[in-house]
Amino acid sequence: xxxxxxxxxxxxxxxxxxxxxxxxxxxxxxxxxxxxxxxxxxxxxxxxxxxxxxxxxxxxxxxxxxxxxxxxxxxxxxxxxxxxxxxxxxxxxxxxxxxxxxxxxxxxxxxxxxxxxxxxxxxxxxxxxxxxxxxxxxxxxxxxxxxxxxxxxxxxxxxxxxxxxxxxxxxxxxxxxxxxxxxxxxxxxxxxxxxxxxxxxxxxxx
Amino acid sequence: xxxxxxxxxxxxxxxxxxxxxxxxxxxxxxxxxxxxxxxxxxxxxxxxxxxxxxxxxxxxxxxxxxxxxxxxxxxxxxxxxxxxxxxxxxxxxxxxxxxxxxxxxxxxxxxxxxxxxxxxxxxxxxxxxxxxxxxxxxxxxxxxxxxxxxxxxxxxxxxxxxxxxxxxxxxxxxxxxxxxxxxxxxxxxxxxxxxxxxxxxxxxxx
DNA sequence: TGTACATCAGTGAACGCGCGTTCACTGATGTAC
DNA sequence: TGTACATCAGTGAACGCGCGTTCACTGATGTAC
Numbered sequence: 001x002x003x004x005x006x007x008x009x010x011x012x013x014x015x016x017x018x019x020x021x022x023x024x025x026x027x028x029x030x031x032x033x034x035x036x037x038x039x040x041x042x043x044x045x046x047x048x049x050x051x052x053x054x055x056x057x058x059x060x061x062x063x064x065x066x067x068x069x070x071x072x073x074x075x076x077x078x079x080x081x082x083x084x085x086x087x088x089x090x091x092x093x094x095x096x097x098x099x100x101x102x103x104x105x106x107x108x109x110x111x112x113x114x115x116x117x118x119x120x121x122x123x124x125x126x127x128x129x130x131x132x133x134x135x136x137x138x139x140x141x142x143x144x145x146x147x148x149x150x151x152x153x154x155x156x157x158x159x160x161x162x163x164x165x166x167x168x169x170x171x172x173x174x175x176x177x178x179x180x181x182x183x184x185x186x187x188x189x190x191x192x193x194x195x196x197x198x199x200x201x202x203x204x205x206x
Numbered sequence: 207x208x209x210x211x212x213x214x215x216x217x218x219x220x221x222x223x224x225x226x227x228x229x230x231x232x233x234x235x236x237x238x239x240x241x242x243x244x245x246x247x248x249x250x251x252x253x254x255x256x257x258x259x260x261x262x263x264x265x266x267x268x269x270x271x272x273x274x275x276x277x278x279x280x281x282x283x284x285x286x287x288x289x290x291x292x293x294x295x296x297x298x299x300x301x302x303x304x305x306x307x308x309x310x311x312x313x314x315x316x317x318x319x320x321x322x323x324x325x326x327x328x329x330x331x332x333x334x335x336x337x338x339x340x341x342x343x344x345x346x347x348x349x350x351x352x353x354x355x356x357x358x359x360x361x362x363x364x365x366x367x368x369x370x371x372x373x374x375x376x377x378x379x380x381x382x383x384x385x386x387x388x389x390x391x392x393x394x395x396x397x398x399x400x401x402x403x404x405x406x407x408x409x410x411x412x
Numbered sequence: 413t414g415t416a417c418a419t420c421a422g423t424g425a426a427c428g429c430g431c432g433t434t435c436a437c438t439g440a441t442g443t444a445c
Numbered sequence: 446t447g448t449a450c451a452t453c454a455g456t457g458a459a460c461g462c463g464c465g466t467t468c469a470c471t472g473a474t475g476t477a478c
Binding site for chain 1: 373374404
């Protein structure tokens with residue numbers, strides 16, 4: 001990032017690396033067995049430290065979770081930013097949704113943890129929704145689609161339309177990981193079809 | 207249920223009542239603080255028993271969770287069965303969705319627990335999706351709407367369409383409880399509008 | 413370049429906690445005669 | 446109706462466990478002169 005601005009000392013670089021190793025270990029643990037598998041002792045073991053050593057890098061378990069969630073958020077954002085920007089906005093909306101679902105599939109436990117770290121009052125992400133990178137991408141794309149006259153929200157605004165798209169793919173992603181996790185169906189084409197149908201329905205013509 | 211078939215002895219009736227008290231206590235605890243607040247000791251305390259006493263009624267904590275989830279499922283089913291059956295099927299689909307969301311709102315922690323008891327491998331509901339009462343109601347309504355020519359799934363089947371509707375409201379319900387829990391917006395009209403839009407898009411005309 | 417000292421990174425052992433579950437027990441309820 | 450006995454419902458204390466965190470410590474790394 002700003003290495004030139006403030007060149008890091010070797011100590012600081014080592015510190016950073018260990019910090020990252022802790023976060024990586026935490027995310028791996030979450031991905032393997034969900035949040036309930038995450039403990040200071042297990043993280044420490046995974047990176048060959050004593051549990052007490054972690055407190056050199058994070059003040060508490062909560063801090064580690066928060067940092068790990070922020071990192072997962074970034075990964076999700078990367079998934080969504082990988083969508084081809086040359087597509088027409090409405091089509092891009094569909095692809096954004098599919099990217100969201102793909103992320104949920106590939107990092108399922110991480111994805112779930114991301115939701116439920118927020119659910120029960122623990123470890124709030126500090127920022128409001130609007131600033132989540134991934135949501136911002138969605139928001140901008142909806143705006144573009146509206147500017148291009150491809151969709152219309154009519155009585156509602158950009159945020160609202162973005163929210164509904166999000167809800168749609170969110171539901172698809174989560175159902176797949178929870179209630180439908182044992183169903184042997186390839187939902188990918190279905191999801192794409194339904195999302196297209198919905199966005200078609202937002203055309204200005206109606 | 208079948209009281210006439212096998213009249214219960216007083217003992218059995220007492221047993222049933224205590225069993226129910228345990229489940230009620232469990233659901234209350236979940237509703238108040240989520241799954242993490244649920245412990246044998248807390249349940250026992252709430253009904254003035256010793257923790258050991260619970261084992262007269264359930265073999266393990268897992269069994270209690272499973273039974274409590276089944277009960278929550280039934281309550282959800284009741285919400286959905288309360289939808290006015292005289293409405294045209296397509297309209298009924300919308301109302302079913304709204305009922306689903308309303309349930310999630312009213313029993314938020316219970317609703318979340320319901321999802322996530324399944325997520326990480328613990329306490330599977332024994333039955334496959336198709337037999338969940340609430341999903342069956344949805345399935346039948348979609349079928350009716352198709353029979354009435356109000357919607358068409360075209361390349362897909364009843365199950366698929368039902369799944370997409372479910373995913374939509376599921377996403378709305380969960381987002382509201384997790385990421386958007388602090389947003390002060392009345393999502394109800396938005397949700398209804400979006401759901402109507404989607405179902406309109408499933409009309410045979412297109 | 414060498415020495416004295418301060419800071420840092422990391423450890424091992426212990427803390428107190430809440431948990432699910434078990435077990436020997438006891439008094440109450442029901443049953444048989 | 447009364448008595449002897451079996452079953453049931455429920456308890457209190459303890460088990461072993463894994464947890465987050467603290468703390469006195471030690472050796473390594475860096476700094477100042």
